[in-house]
Amino acid sequence: MYKKILALVITGFILWPVTSQAETSFSTFQEFSGEAANDNAGLSVTAVGDMNGDGYDDFVTAATNNDSGGDNAGAVYLIYGSSAALTSKVLSDSSVVKFSGAAANDYVGTAAGAGDINGDGYDDLLVSNSNSNDYAGVVYLLYGQATKYTAMSLSTASFIKINGETAGEQAGSAIARAGDVNNDGYADFMISAFDKDSNAIDAGAVYLVYGQATRFTDFTLSNVTAVQINGANADDFLATNLSAGDVNGDGYSDILLSTYTHNSNTGAVYLLYGQSSHLTNMNLSSANSVMFTGETAGDFTGMDISSGDINGDGYDDIVTSSVLNSVNGVAAGSVYIIYGQATALTTKSLSDTSVIKYWGEASGDAAGSIDVVGDINNDGYADLVVGASRYDNGSMLDVGAVYVLYGQAAGLTGGNLANSNQKFVGEYAYDGAGDGLSSGGDFNGDGFADVLVTAYTHDTNYVDAGVAYLGYLYIDSDRDGVAGTTGLFSGADCNDEDNTVSANQTYYQDSDADGLGNVSVTLSICSSTVPAGYVTDFTDTNDTVKDITSVIGTTNGDILITYVNGDTATMNVFDDEITDNAIVTPYTSNTQYYLVLSANGKKLALVDVYTKTVLATKVLSENNSYKKNTLLLKVLRKRDLAVIVSKKQSNVLVSLVRINFTKGTLKLKHQITLTNKKIVPASTIIHNKYIYLMKKDTKISKTYFVNKLLQLVKK
Numbered sequence: 001m002y003k004k005i006l007a008l009v010i011t012g013f014i015l016w017p018v019t020s021q022a023e024t025s026f027s028t029f030q031e032f033s034g035e036a037a038n039d040n041a042g043l044s045v046t047a048v049g050d051m052n053g054d055g056y057d058d059f060v061t062a063a064t065n066n067d068s069g070g071d072n073a074g075a076v077y078l079i080y081g082s083s084a085a086l087t088s089k090v091l092s093d094s095s096v097v098k099f100s101g102a103a104a105n106d107y108v109g110t111a112a113g114a115g116d117i118n119g120d121g122y123d124d125l126l127v128s129n130s131n132s133n134d135y136a137g138v139v140y141l142l143y144g145q146a147t148k149y150t151a152m153s154l155s156t157a158s159f160i161k162i163n164g165e166t167a168g169e170q171a172g173s174a175i176a177r178a179g180d181v182n183n184d185g186y187a188d189f190m191i192s193a194f195d196k197d198s199n200a201i202d203a204g205a206v207y208l209v210y211g212q213a214t215r216f217t218d219f220t221l222s223n224v225t226a227v228q229i230n231g232a233n234a235d236d237f238l239a240t241n242l243s244a245g246d247v248n249g250d251g252y253s254d255i256l257l258s259t260y261t262h263n264s265n266t267g268a269v270y271l272l273y274g275q276s277s278h279l280t281n282m283n284l285s286s287a288n289s290v291m292f293t294g295e296t297a298g299d300f301t302g303m304d305i306s307s308g309d310i311n312g313d314g315y316d317d318i319v320t321s322s323v324l325n326s327v328n329g330v331a332a333g334s335v336y337i338i339y340g341q342a343t344a345l346t347t348k349s350l351s352d353t354s355v356i357k358y359w360g361e362a363s364g365d366a367a368g369s370i371d372v373v374g375d376i377n378n379d380g381y382a383d384l385v386v387g388a389s390r391y392d393n394g395s396m397l398d399v400g401a402v403y404v405l406y407g408q409a410a411g412l413t414g415g416n417l418a419n420s421n422q423k424f425v426g427e428y429a430y431d432g433a434g435d436g437l438s439s440g441g442d443f444n445g446d447g448f449a450d451v452l453v454t455a456y457t458h459d460t461n462y463v464d465a466g467v468a469y470l471g472y473l474y475i476d477s478d479r480d481g482v483a484g485t486t487g488l489f490s491g492a493d494c495n496d497e498d499n500t501v502s503a504n505q506t507y508y509q510d511s512d513a514d515g516l517g518n519v520s521v522t523l524s525i526c527s528s529t530v531p532a533g534y535v536t537d538f539t540d541t542n543d544t545v546k547d548i549t550s551v552i553g554t555t556n557g558d559i560l561i562t563y564v565n566g567d568t569a570t571m572n573v574f575d576d577e578i579t580d581n582a583i584v585t586p587y588t589s590n591t592q593y594y595l596v597l598s599a600n601g602k603k604l605a606l607v608d609v610y611t612k613t614v615l616a617t618k619v620l621s622e623n624n625s626y627k628k629n630t631l632l633l634k635v636l637r638k639r640d641l642a643v644i645v646s647k648k649q650s651n652v653l654v655s656l657v658r659i660n661f662t663k664g665t666l667k668l669k670h671q672i673t674l675t676n677k678k679i680v681p682a683s684t685i686i687h688n689k690y691i692y693l694m695k696k697d698t699k700i701s702k703t704y705f706v707n708k709l710l711q712l713v714k715k
Contacts, residue, residue: 023393023401023425026433026453026469028488031088032061032079032096033458034465039063040109041077041091041466042454047441048078048113049123051144056081057441059452060125061468063091064109066100069153073101074108076127080148081443085472085486090461097148099127102155107131115177115187117211118143126189127154128172136164137171139191141216161218162191162209169196171207171221176242178208179253181274186211190244190255191221194237196230199283203231204238206257210278227278229257232285237261245307245316247271247340256318257284258302267294267301269320271345292320292338295351299325299334308372308382310407315340319384321368322350328416329363335370335386337412356414358386358405365401366390367417373440374449376473378481381407385451386417387434391425395634395686399426400433402453404473422473422489424453429635431455433469446476448483485524494524507534511543514564518543542592545610551585551594559596561609571612573605574598593661595633601626601646604657606666615664620655620671624648630681633659636689636706641669643691645681652679654693654704656712669710676701690715 034041041063051058058080066075078097079086089096101108106129114124122144130137141160142149152158164171171193178188188211194204207226219225231238239257247254252274260267271290272279294301299322306319318338325334337356338345348354360367369387376383384405391401403420405412426433438452451473456466474483474491478499483491485506494505506524508517510533517535520543530536540547546563554560558570573596585594593615596605602625606616626646633642642657656670676693679701683694691712693702704712 023423024488025427026424026455027427029424029453029469029471030086031460032077032468032470033088033090033460034063034462034467035066035090035092036465037462038464039066039462039466040456040464041066042436042456042458042468043109043466044111044436045452045454045468046112046438047443047452048111048125049115049144049441050081051078051123051125052080052148053122053144053146054080056083056445057443059438059441059443059470060111061091061454062109062111063466064107068098069100069102069106070104073104073106074129075100076108076111076154078125078149081441081445083444085444085475086470098151099142100151100153101129102132102153105131108154110172110175112175113177114141114189115179115211116144117141117187117189118213118215119186119211120144122146124187126175127159128175128191129154130170130172133163134167135170135195136167137169137173137193138163139172139175143215160216162216163218163220164193165220165222166196169193174239174242177244178242178255179244179246179274180211181208181244181253181255182210182276182278183252183274184211186213188253190242191226192239192242192257193221194240198228198230199232199285200234202235202237203233204236204259205230206239206242208255208279228281229272229279229287230281230283231259232283233262235261238284240302241305243305243307245318245340246274247307247316247318248273248342248344249315249340250274252276254316256305256307258305258320260300260302262302263293264297265300266297267299267303267322268292269302269305269318271318273344290345291347292318292336293349294322295325295349301325301350303368304370306371308374308384309340310337310372310382310384311339311411312381312407312409313340315342317372319370319372320350321370321386323366323368325359326363327357328359328361331390332360332363332365333367333388334359335367337384337414339411356412358412358414358417360388361391361416361418364390364392369434369437371437371440373438373451374442375407376404376440376449376451377406378448378474378476378483379406381409383407383440383449384412385437386420387437387453388417389432389435391434393425396429398430398432399428400431400435400455401425402434402437402451404451424471426455428459431458433458443470444472444475446479447481448472448474448476448487507531507536508538508540509533509543510535510540512540512546514540514546516540516543516547516564542610548609551609553596559594559607559609561612569612571607571609573607573614574603595631595642595659597629597631597644599629601629601644601653604631604642604644604655604666606659606661606664608664616666618657618666618668620644620668621646621653624651624653626651626653628681630684632684632686634686636686637708637710639710641706641710643684643686645679645684645693647679647681650675650677652676652681652693654691654712656706656710658710670712672704672712674702
């Protein structure tokens, strides 16, 4: 999907301002990267509780295409938490425990925490393989223990095998903890077989397995140990996702089951209340369940579900999503919150006015991966994270984004996700960050919930190796209940080592006296008095010269620079030019460097506006002067490139220039000339590795492909 590119044309100038982004990149997170190309690590990631009882939560991620147990056998990785914050590493690191798929083409890629099933004080782990045994499926159960596990195959005896009933039913298509449904002190868990012909063809089924003091041995889901909950209708494929929480605050965990294919892909979520006696086999078409239906056919409601107490009233709330809902643009996606209460909830449509609704920022964002992740900022309320894996960050398509919404006593009120408390964006195009999120865990035991996010097509070390991100948003090293300054975001404790809460006051040196400080020189003192030579603002990117608010073209080959404090300066770029200039800035947040294209299209310059120097000049045309010019800056083939399209009458010149901002150089990589009256330079579109020269009627006139040698190849 294309994002429209808007240019402002003023008196012959074409200005492309730097995008001012308040977002935080996932590059600031700890990265757990796949072992090899095409592993797709991070296809799933989740906190699994404390498996070794050391007081720190642990988490797992999976690589569905890992080949350790055979081609595409898949693997699950267990990372133990610790008092010291975990740091980035490749999943082959010796500190990571690897559970390899049992056989080739198992594509193991789903894992979940089960809670403490046998009440021994150690949380337990579920791993599923819905492809096994001719797609009958199998779920592996691994009990927690004080001794840390070491690498092993899922086929080893340490894993309890829970087998699907019949070929093709895909048991383990979803797995999840169910909490304690009967409040007997043992955690329960759920397994779905969404292809099971239970109540009708492909109605699907969910099996609820009650925990018990005695350890399970291998069993099949037809065993009386499991309660079978059948889908209501043909092609419902119950359950795509599973979750649980105590929605009515009665001490019994309630379970949530989703079917996004229900009623022409409108989708639905079912709520079943827990009770002291065991539930019995049932059909959802006749059971005493509560049903929440999507708004519109094709919404795919229930693609994700979660639960937690967002407003701190003692009742867990229900959160679900519709990734293709189009309230804010086609497939922008929506998230719905239904607040828990003591009185039993009743069946309703998610269009009901009592339902709180958030939506994606733009068409195609597909906002809808969700999780109530615990208390990130330690204010007593569970917080909600929302992923939009198809979010575009400027010209970088499908980088993905994750939004954080802090819980509050008044409850969340809905609206555009652009108004969230925090926003994180993917590192590279097509990463799809946020496709998966985790139930929150506290991996360093400081009382603040941490965040897990997936980007399974990320290329940290290899193509599509994948990555699971861990974000310590706030860290309380001295465990006094108030975060210090070592997390991604600073807390209110400026001395996080003394076990007392100190007012956090960090000041930033302002060398150029423009009112803005720089993070390179800071002073952290427990005082509200600003020291001389310091300020509270740290946004100055270069503290040796006054910060710049704007750069615009003027006449006589000059550019006009305006500073934060109102001062101005001019800089001559082309000595032999007496006409106006067209100026473009890099798409990064660094406003130090500008590209300047002469109005006649003959010269391109790379300018450092801080030092007011021309770093490099490149002649694009020795003879012809062009009346219509456009300049686009893109990353193609992982290189910074300028694409200049110039036209005079029917003569068209297309230039491809490589920019090296570090070395301050410009290099003309390729140039083509053609005759075409219909091409409109200002309508040029660049998508992926293609350059489209457009006509006035927005139809494509010419298409060029940028090859590995950074040459333009006609298509």
